């Protein structure tokens with residue numbers, strides 16, 4: 001088994017720490033999540049969504065709902081498998097370029113960046129051997 005992967009996978013999830021981080025920005029982030037009208041108007045402003053032939057997994061709203069949204073919905077009680085799925089969304093599927101436009105002012109990059117910070121608190125982030133992918137920024 002790859003050493004880097006095993007180190008990440010062996011660590012216990014510190015749910016208390018995750019919850020503490022989520023609570024720090026709960027007001028703003030939960031407001032953004034609840035305001036999203038799922039209208040998809042942001043979709044075509046994301047170059048990755050367009051690059052990947054409008055695959056819904058690259059829609060900005062999909063990315064926040066299935067990353068930060070999942071963390072709040074589960075109140076931080078997530079396992080490593082769930083965190084690793086979120087890792088793929090917040091690093092591989094979004095580069096924090098800030099090009100996505102939401103008419104009601106939901107700021108997707110700040111939500112994705114916050115989800116990254118939560119994952120980093122659990123030592124989950126792209127490894128050196130994953131850095132070759134253009135979008136693991």
Ligand code: SF4
Pocket residue numbers: 035036037038039040041042043060061101102103104105106
């Ligand atoms: S983030 Fe904004 S534009 Fe995108 S689906 Fe939600 S409300 Fe619509």
Ligand code: SF4
Pocket residue numbers: 045046047048049059060063093094095096097098099100108109
């Ligand atoms: S910040 Fe992320 S979701 Fe928004 S346009 Fe850039 S890659 Fe797409």
